[in-house]
Amino acid sequence: MIEQIAFIGVGNMGCPMAENLKKSGKKIKVFDISKKTIELAKEKNLDVIENLNDLITKEVTTVITMLPEGKNSKEVFLGENGIINKVSKNCLLIDCSTIDIQTSIEIGKKATESGIKMIDAPVSGGVMGAQKATLNIMVGGTKDAFELALPLLKIMGKNIFHAGDLGSGNGAKICNNMSLGIAMIAASESLMLAKRLNIDIKKVHEIMKNASGNSWPISVYPPLPGLIEGTPSNNNYRPGFSAGMMNKDLKLASECAESVSADTPLGKMALEIYRKFCEEGNDTKDFSAISKVIGGDAWDYPID
Numbered sequence: 001m002i003e004q005i006a007f008i009g010v011g012n013m014g015c016p017m018a019e020n021l022k023k024s025g026k027k028i029k030v031f032d033i034s035k036k037t038i039e040l041a042k043e044k045n046l047d048v049i050e051n052l053n054d055l056i057t058k059e060v061t062t063v064i065t066m067l068p069e070g071k072n073s074k075e076v077f078l079g080e081n082g083i084i085n086k087v088s089k090n091c092l093l094i095d096c097s098t099i100d101i102q103t104s105i106e107i108g109k110k111a112t113e114s115g116i117k118m119i120d121a122p123v124s125g126g127v128m129g130a131q132k133a134t135l136n137i138m139v140g141g142t143k144d145a146f147e148l149a150l151p152l153l154k155i156m157g158k159n160i161f162h163a164g165d166l167g168s169g170n171g172a173k174i175c176n177n178m179s180l181g182i183a184m185i186a187a188s189e190s191l192m193l194a195k196r197l198n199i200d201i202k203k204v205h206e207i208m209k210n211a212s213g214n215s216w217p218i219s220v221y222p223p224l225p226g227l228i229e230g231t232p233s234n235n236n237y238r239p240g241f242s243a244g245m246m247n248k249d250l251k252l253a254s255e256c257a258e259s260v261s262a263d264t265p266l267g268k269m270a271l272e273i274y275r276k277f278c279e280e281g282n283d284t285k286d287f288s289a290i291s292k293v294i295g296g297d298a299w300d301y302p303i304d
């Protein structure tokens with residue numbers, strides 16, 4: 001059977017992931033509900049199908065989704081026009097969206113009841129990781145489904161992990177992003193303190209990159225401009241990974257923690273800081289723009 005991939009949700013992450021699949025020689029068609037996103041996908045020479053019904057034919061062998069939230073995944077898979085009732089039995093479903101564990105399990109169970117294999121496979125590494133195909137991909141699902149998906153996941157990512165049963169991919173991702181949200185605030189605080197102490201920020205950044213205070217926000221994705229080329233902080237905080245998405249992930253972490261009576265005070269504090277930032281109208285900025293809130297008037301650059 002000829003491999004035919006249907007990719008749904010080609011925003012900041014989905015578009016470069018789909019491009020990498022295309023570049024590797026895969027037959028791939030894409031769909032998105034946003035007209036603006038569709039135009040961008042067309043500019044990247046992706047084969048856009050403008051109607052979901054025309055995308056999901058019996059010939060499709062894999063569906064990959066990269067959607068914002070659990071409600072979007074639920075609508076696409078199980079909604080009125082849900083794709084679970086449309087794909088053939090041997091089609092593999094890969095949901096790369098970061099969503100709540102329960103929704104992931106619910107969709108997977110419905111797929112299994114229909115005899116269809118499904119994995120949750122959220123990713124980390126940001127837009128740059130998606131572009132360079134160096135994503136970390138964390139998979140939840142059966143070993144069979146994991147192995148079936150592995151060749152495609154290796155085209156989009158560098159480190160592919162089988163975290164456990166269905167939903168474990170999202171569980172791992174939620175834990176990862178709770179750390180990331182806290183670390184971005186921590187990096188911003190350290191750089192702000194350096195600035196207040198009148199120490200050259202570039203020097204402090206270089207020192208931290210090599211010393212024990214290093215973190216992903218310091219070494220790869222610094223929250224201030226002028227430190228590493230190609231980051232959202234050098235592009236007026238255009239996402240990247242939006243503050244709204246980080247707020248969503250910290251909320252997921254907080255709900256997960258409550259569900260198992262885990263105490264996560266720093267995770268909750270980070271959620272509070274991002275929630276307020278988003279409420280003030282910053283949800284579409286990159287999440288590293290949180291440095292402006294942390295820095296206050298220490299900074300002399302605009303973020304609007």
Ligand code: NAD
Binds near residue numbers: 009037245
């Ligand atoms: P995005 O908003 O840029 O893209 C999501 C796309 O899904 C949008 O283009 C939107 O129009 C589309 N969409 C929404 N509902 C749809 C539907 N019913 N049918 C078809 N298309 C639909 O978001 P993103 O930054 O690409 O993030 C996608 C997912 O990846 C999120 O769950 C996010 O948490 C996760 N993630 C993002 C990053 C990052 O750096 N941006 C990194 C890791 C993980």
